[in-house]
Amino acid sequence: MSTPPTPQPSAPSWTHCAQDAEPSVDPIGCRGIHVPGHTACLAHLSAGDRHAYLAGLAPHSDIDCRGTSFTEDLLGQLLSAFRDPITGKPQMGTVRFGESEFSGTASFDGVQFFGTASFDDAQFSGDATFDGAQFSGRAWFDGAQFSGRAWFDEAQFSSRAWFREVQFSGRAWFDGVQFSGNARFLDAQFSRDAWFDGAQFSGDATFDRAQFSGDARFNKAQFSGDAGLHGAQFSGNAFFDRAQFSGDAWFDGAQFSGNAFFDRAQFSGDAGFRETQFSGDAWFEGAQFSGDAWLGEAQFSSKARFDRVRFAAATALGPFVCAETVDLSGAVFEAPVTMEIAARMVRCERTRWESTATVRLRYATADLSHAVLSAPVAFTSHPAPFTTRPGIHVDESRLSGLHSGVRVSSIQGVDAGHLVLTDTDLTDCLFSGAFHLDQLRLEGRITFASAPTGWHRRGVRPARWTRRRTLAEEHHWRAQTAGQPTSPPGHPLSPSQWRPGPNHPEPSLTPDPEDVSALYRQLRKAFEDSKNEPGAADFYYGECEMRRHDRTGTPTSERRLLWGYWLLSGYGLRASRAFTWLLAAMSMTVLLLMGTGLPTHDPVPATTGTLHGSKISVRTSTPDPALHGGWSQHMTWDRAEKALRVAVNSVVFRSSGQNLTTSGTYVEMASRLLEPILLALGVLAVRGRIKR
Structure with a gap:
């Protein structure tokens, strides 16, 4: 198959210079526009004509240099012609540099553009500097190519600034830049780092489908209008630390291949992260969401950290999937919220819910240590994959191979009077330090730890533990008192042994029988109040067991009585x-x-009588029963x-x-x-x- 011929470039729409044109090779030649009154572009004018033309320019003049090739020297001569004698800065009116080529360093530092500045499809072969430049009119950089580094630090765009499909092959600096109008970076490509630290976007900022191959930094950037990053791709790390989004912020469909940092960012409007993919860690530590936070179908391949985040008005969070840990430690939810999370681990340490909440989980181990519940909060295991639209399930492939059930590892320090647990596994749940456990609501299929199975030796005689539901604290105490070793990582503990606790074998950090008996007593009451008498039986058994082993808080006589009660009937439960x-x-x-x-x-009764004159005295006697033989x-x-x-x-x-x-x-x-x-x-x- 023959290779199709390379298409010839079309001629520009303006009258062009055509210098060095060759019909067989380059029929168009130089594309620079004619200088008014001449038949050549500025680059190909004779030295005398160029000098005369530049001498006729003045600050605020308009100029059209479309398609012109600029060297560093030629650009310097042009800007000198516009230099204001008072301010010392070049002041240009409407300028047109569309399809121009800039070789070497193109320096527009401090240039003031009072009209429209058009750099559409311009090519910057070397470095391009626009530090401190002021664009009073519209600025067009659509399709421009920056082969070297590009500096726009402290530049000011008073009107619209369009960088659609622009290509930055080197680093791009926009630190401290001010966009007073709308800024559009649609389909822009940043091949190296792109820095927008401290940038101010007074209008809408659009980075839809932009590609950031290096690090993207928007630290302390201010977005006064809407910020659109739909479908943006961040191949490096993305930094939005302390960024302020006064309008809506949309990251729907964005892809973060590196780590994403939104620490202490402020989202005053709605924040959309629907179908966003985070391949690295996602940090939202200390961020504030004043509006809704949309995370439907978001995918986190690593950690998702929302610690100390404040959700002022979010009514729904998720459903989203996290392959590792979702950290909500210290987060604050001020409004009623429904959360749907499929993750390996969900940490809610010191999380505060100021209103009602429903937390639906899949696959997760939830840690609620010291959480603050001001209203009823329900944690439930969701039986089926989450859906965002009818018949459309959230992709949970990142958690394939795991059991979809939900485990709760701790409610220590929680006021359980507002807590509802439904269809959860409490096998390793720590209850010590919780308040109002007697008001805890346990609904659906609740799983507790079982006593060890099988036979074991108790001294010289074989014995087996009574089959019953137990608390993790009892496991920890019995494993500690028995001197049971911990199992090596990756080796599950035998079901015939008690499970050591996290502080094993430190006795001062392991709840003693008096503490565990109080836990059993409160949970027993919780079952009884819910009319689940059979469910309360095991907790009464555990309470009596701990009292029987309590050598400090239970008198010896009471322990002996409990021992007899256990021996005869298993505390009236066996x-x-x-x-x-x-x-x-x-x-x-x-x-x-x-x-x-x-x-x-x-014995056979025997009757005897005695005759005394006319009277007879009769006596019947029965001999004592006797045993013979x-x-x-x-x-x-x-x-x-x-x-x-x-x-x-x-x-x-x-x-x-x-x-x-x-x-x-x-x-x-x-x-x-x-x-x-x-x-x-x-x-x-x-x-x-x-x-x-």
Whole structure:
């Protein structure tokens, strides 16, 4: 396939110089516009004609140099012709440098343009300096190409300034520049660093689809109008520290490949970050959002830091996705807000909600340590991917492979009276230091830590922990007292062990049994107040367990009583244990009665009489029940049936009416006292599990 011929450039729309034109190579030649009264451009005038022409120029004169090629010397001669003798600065009227070429350094420092300044499609081969230049009229740089560095520091644009599709191959400095009118940088390309530190945009500032290949700095920039950065691409770091956006700020569809810094930025209007992609860290530390903050479908590949951010009127935050941590520590939400976040971690340490809030999370571990809740705040696990439009799901591929459930790691220092947790995992949640835990609302499927599973050794005998829901604080205390080592990073702890806490094995930083029992007591009341009696049972068990192990706040006599209560019935919550003891007591009663309590034969009453004259005295006596014979004669089915009747009657606190030996009488008395208690404990345990 043959290569198509290179298209020939078209002739300019003005009468051009045509110097060095060659029909076969360059039929157009020099594109510079004719100097008035001459047939050549300013660059190709004879020395005498150029001198005469420049001598005729004066400050504030208009000039048309479209397509002209300027050297440093020629540009210096031109600007000298406009120099004001009083101010010493060149003062130009309407100037037209469209498609002009500037070789070497093009210095317009301090030049005052009183009319329209047009540099459309101009080419600056060397450095271009406009430091301190003043553009009283419109300034056009559309399509201009800056091959070297470009300085516009402290320049002033009193009217519109258009830099559409401009290309900055070197560094571009706009520090302290003032744009009094609208500034348009649509599709501009910054191949190196672009600095707008302290720039003032009094009108609208538009950087839609601009490409920043180096660092982009807008520190302390002031945007009095709307700021549009739709689809802008930041390949390096982007700095907007302490920038002020008085109007709306739109970053929808922007791409930040490096880190993005908006520390202490002020957004007085709405701030739009919809579908924005942050590949590096995003810092909004100390920023203020006076209007809405739109983050729908935003993607954070690294950390998203909103610590100490103030949201004055934001009603919705998200849904957005963060592959790592969303840090809202110290943030303030002044208005009712709905937040939808899919992230690995959400930190809300010392976050303050001054109004109601609903926080819907996916995948996240939420830390609410010392958060301040002035109104009801609900944290809930969202079961399905978030949607922004009907049938359109937010892309969660950055979190693929993770469980979508939500875990809460801490509510320490929180006034839980306003907190609602729904469908959350509280396995590792720290409750110590929270207030009003008895008013905490737990709804939906709430998961707590389980006691270790499997068998273990307790001294020389095997034992197993009672299956129940526990608090993380109990795990930490038991692991600390047992001297249990922490597991190496990346190695999950065995389910047969208690899980060490974050301060393991420091005992002074680990809650003791007295503290943990108070936590169990308050959470038990929270379940009871919500009419969830079965759910409160495990927390009553945990409370009693901690009181039984508390050697400082619980008297010894009370601990012994609790030990007996635990041994007989698991604090009235383990029906199997109570009924096992009841069966054992009845079996012991039967054995004792068969061995020593039942007589060999029922005693036969004997009647005797004495005759005294005409009177007869009659006396009936019953001999004491007696036990005779060997052990084999005692262990019979007939005696077992009699003993069983005595035992069963004792359970319901009734006398069997059976003749018993002296020892049998005492056995029956003991069984009538103990066995009804064991029956009552068993019934109490069953009731505790099914009561509504």
